[in-house]
Amino acid sequence: MNFRPRPKDEPEINLIPFIDVLLVILIFLMLTTTYSKFTELQLTLPVADAEQQRDYPKEIVVAVAADGRYAVNKAAVEGGGVESMARALGDAAKAGADSVVIISADAQAPHQAVITVMEAARRAGLSHITFATQSSASAGR
16 A cells, blocks of 8 residues: 555646636626716707798709799799899809809709709809709609
8 A cells, every 4th residue: 555645736727718708708798788878967958940040041042933934032033044044143142152053943844944044053153053852752742
């Protein structure tokens, strides 16, 4: 019999599985945590009716009817020529060259009527032109 004391191995703690478990817990907590935004001050913002205060000095709305008549900002334009339209656009351009011309033409309006408005805008020095449309859902009403 061998009664000599055997050298005892020091117990080791294997850290690799411990780190793996901690990473899984950390990922789980990160995915399940909801973040809330807390403010320090409770504010009551002022209320305003935006529709009454809206003023568009940069917008010039030009309506073109199906028969070729024109209206600039709901005012009828006498004469269908480029010169009379350019004068009307120049008078309506409160913001000068920064004004935006919105052409709202009827679907049945002649192509030449729209081109006349574009040429008049060019002569009046207005280079920002856009076209108004409506969605197909509102067209069926």
